[in-house]
Amino acid sequence: MAAFDSEDLLYDLADLFKMFADSTRVRILYALLDGEKNVGELADSLSMNQSAISHQLSVLKASKLVKARRDKKSMYYCLADDHVESIIKTGVEHVLEP
Amino acid sequence: MAAFDSEDLLYDLADLFKMFADSTRVRILYALLDGEKNVGELADSLSMNQSAISHQLSVLKASKLVKARRDKKSMYYCLADDHVESIIKTGVEHVLEP
């Protein structure tokens, strides 16, 4: 087994995967692979209302998976770091295989 | 964006991550990184009752993340393939970083 206390780690790990375990959040993160987008653009491209997207963005931000910046009236969100991309890609690999 | 219809993929992806989004299931999968274990051993090492473990194992098996074989009275479970390990490790990397 691992050298550190793995129990805490595994609870954190489950919490991390929870962020990817909802289709709305995954679709948001996937859309952001292209680059930053504002709330309205995300709502349009996912065909969901603004409130639902905003709620999920706040959850993702609290988990530090996305970052936000303001430009004029709009809030632009982007992926917080490269890990997000690699987690998605590792998952995609699994889903796409026989 | 991707060349295939990414919508179905992303729902499958969320379903995949759901399996890792519960601490009991993550702990089971993590324990199985060591090699196969039977239901009683898993229940002992996670300090949970047999029924809870069995329920989660059936979920994991339905998602093809674990495989089972019988030996005498016991059912031994192991990880279904290497992807499971790489998904966990990619997640661990993220959790362990500043």
Add this chain to the structure above:
DNA sequence: TGAACATATGAACAGTTGAACATATGATGA
């Protein structure tokens, strides 16, 4: 075969979660 062991299954319950709606906050520019 039948007792004992190991695991699976079913039902019920509490806790959690995501979406919708309504409304509030905040920024912009006339």
Add this chain to the structure above:
DNA sequence: TCATCATATGTTCAACTGTTCATATGTTCA
């Protein structure tokens, strides 16, 4: 400043999820 646009937040509710308890199924070996 005020109307408007863009986003955030609070609340409610239905749906989902994981655990527990009770019981069933299935296997082994005397």
